[in-house]
Amino acid sequence: MEWLNAVRDWIVNFCNTFAHDVYRNFIAEGRYWMLIDGLKITIIISICAILMGIVFGSIVTLLRRSRFRIPRAIGYVYVDIIRGTPMVTQLLITYFVIFGSVHIDPVLVAIVAFGINSGAYVSEIIRAGILSIDKGQTEAGRSLGLSKSMTMTHIVLPQAVKNILPTLCNEFVVLIKETAVVGYLAIPDLTKAGDTIRSRTFDFDMPLVAVAIIYYIIIKFLTLAISALERRLRKSDLR
């Protein structure tokens, strides 16, 4: 029964070390608070940015659908630049160049930068949603004498929402993960919190894996919600 004892010892040893590590990384000096606060900041930035993104995205969609060339061009250039440059670069430019001369809370800067970034993607999502609706729908509305905007609000958009909503939620998921780069502005978000713990305890695996698990749980939860939403929207198609 030698080996059984060896296994038992190993398990006990492992559990002890694990418990010790957990204590050292998360409990000692109240470090779990760093993760909770970091999570709060990540969520605040994500939610504010997506709301801003929806507002920006809607405005840009209107610009891009304008009858006039100049607003259309502005919308196009905005989306083109945002999509063609890395998020981190945009974040740094917003912080150091655009708000470089004024003293402003980096969290606010991050919200603005992510909001502007998300706006470009949201406008693409809305645009694709509108384009997915058959042209015959618009023609039917216009042939009844509805104006362009009435046709949009009563006929096209209510149908487009079904395509827009799930994709919009996906954009939100992407955004949450992307906010991990706000550490560049020394914002103590979730990722930065894990990194800070790592630098204090010199433990690599535990804090970083813990951060990954927290992100994963949030995203998993959202993804499940999106699937449920998609199922419900599809059901109303069949009636």
Next chain:
Amino acid sequence: MAAMIKVENLHKYFGKLEVLKGIDEEIDKGEKIVIIGPSGSGKSTFLRCLNLLEVPTKGDVFVEGQRITDPKININAVRQKMGMVFQQFNLFPHLSVMDNITLAPIKIKKIAKPEAQEKAMELLRKVGLTDKAKAYPAQLSGGQKQRIAIARALAMEPDIMLFDEPTSALDPEMVGEVLSVMKDLAQSGMTMIVVTHEMSFAREVGSRLLFMDEGVIAEQGDPKEIFSNPKNERTKTFLKRVLNN
């Protein structure tokens, strides 16, 4: 009396392709115009130019004396007087049959909802679909969809009805129900312009037939006359081909 619809020198290009090559036509109140011709001859484009779903490249369209090709005109007001029925029905899938019919009267004419619904029920009775008021388009057959589409157009109380191949997307057994609604409408005195491949309908209901080919009206006249004794060579070839089938 001025013509209900007057078309002067109508040209339409799609890019470099000239689809309509100069059409002059007058349509009076109460006429049932049927337009036939080979595919690609410009029939649908001509019809769609009448309510500016296609904007003519050159030429003018007058509706009840108003030049609707004038860019300053309120085209929405003009379209309220011209109902249109499409080949693909184009019912609004997110709205019930009732809401499909009442949307425009409530939103544009600001008619009270109960009143609009009462009117809609009357129209549904006319097309024989009162039991479908609460249904959604996805639950209807093609023929039923098209009859609802006709009721929807009629809800705006138009003076003119445009039909763009209304039975071409239907299964054969459903063509009859739609044509019979259209016949009733014709008998009620509605001014109708119908692009169609239904030759027997054209012969029976049409008060005047336009044969279009390669962007012009190649021949026109009394449908019975044209069917029995076509003058234009192209009409002859076309009729021979479709009537032999």
